[in-house]
Structure formats: C-alpha cells, structure tokens
Amino acid sequence: MPDFIFLHHDDASGDGGLDWDPYLTRLREAGVFQGGSEIGDGECVKKSGAAPEPTAHISGFIRVTAKDFAAARSLLSGNPVFEAGGTVEIRELPRG
DSSP, rough: OEEEEEEESSSSSGGGGOHHHHHHHHHHHHHHHEEEEOOOOOOOOSSOOOOOOOTTTTEEEEEEEEESHHHHHHHTTHHHHHTTTEEEEEEEEEEO
C-alpha cells in the first residue's frame, strides 16, 4: 500500500491550540499512522548559487498508509488543521 504525507499549512484558525491526540489515536488504531512532527525553522541550501527561501507556511506533517488518494483524503476527517479550515497538502511518497 502506498504511503502519503499530509503537509499542514499554518492557515488554520486557532492554529496554536489544536488538539491532536484524538486524531492521532484514531490513525494509530486504524494502523495507518507512519509518523509525523511539527516542522521548525530551517534553510534551503545549494552546492552553488543562491538557494530559495524555505517554504514558511508548512508547519508540520503526518505520514500515513492508504490505498490511494481517495483513501488518504478520507483520513483527513478529524484532522485538526483540516477541521479548523486550514490547508492540508496531500502528496504520495514514491517507492524507490
């Protein structure tokens, strides 16, 4: 089954006080949770030349296993960022 990453943008109302425990517990109980974290400050680097600025509006991520994009999208129910009106970007992680 493919892995997907949910990239959480920092545009949810009340972003600082979101309750993650019920959502993460549900993902763990369903056996689809593969990890996740908040994302702190960072920098972009290149071997030579100027690198772009880091993407500032991404605040965290969750990695899940799902059959396809539709199944991954269905896992957003209860996601605090999504439920608060914020943006969650879904990306499939290619197997290499």
